Amino acid sequence: MSQEPLTLYRLQACPYCERVVRVLSELDLDYQSRFVEPLHSERNVVKRLTGVRTVPVIVDENTGVTMAESANIVDYLERTYGDEGPLAEGATTQAAVSDGGA
């Protein structure tokens, strides 16, 4: 099963974004970075996606999940793509992934 690249909305030098990047790298996931503005008020693209203007945000076409908050994202990534996850590399069945958490 080939993985569609995840989209990561991030801000340069944002530690919460780097935390997500680290997990994406650990899980060896393809992702595409979209950098947004430091100014909160300028982040309408993120607001349209999640209702808030915080980053990081990920969009995962493989599961239909769009999610903010780094702790939630890290949890979601590990649950979905980690060793036991339904979309782990080498997983034989493509289980349905539910809402993806909070």
Added chain:
Amino acid sequence: MDFDVVDLPATDHPTVGEEAPDFTRPLVNEEYWEDTSLSALLDSGPVLLVFHSMDGAFPATYLWNELRDRRFDDYELTVVGLSISSPYEHKSFIDEQGIEDTGFRLFSDPSNEVARSYDIEYSLDGMEGISEPRPAVFLIDAGGTIGYTWVAEEWPAFPDYDDLEDAVETELA
């Protein structure tokens, strides 16, 4: 316009019938930027690639005002610029020029390597260590072949916009 112009040396830039060198750089729109290749843009059709001077220099302002006013966004064509300005500068420039609704996007190449690969690098007098692309326009068909080109032979210089419109209309006909 009456300028004291600087003659630029001859170049060996790619020309009509040749393949446009591919590259990947951050491409900036009104909301964000992401690494994008020229070849990925060509997947959706012809591309007008416009090399311009730094955001903030008057030639960049004139050029994008003209492309906006002539409604180059109405063509079935991807219009992208490229300068050595940072993504942050590009994003401000898109706002300030009022081109956020045009779909025009700008590549950021502070290293100026893309201009070097097109052989249109130009070292700026009085700005030690900074080079930028000389003004140039490449109309590239979906197969990656150059259909029209204009490269400045003096500085400053602007493309002949009527010629450019004709070239685009011919390409899309």
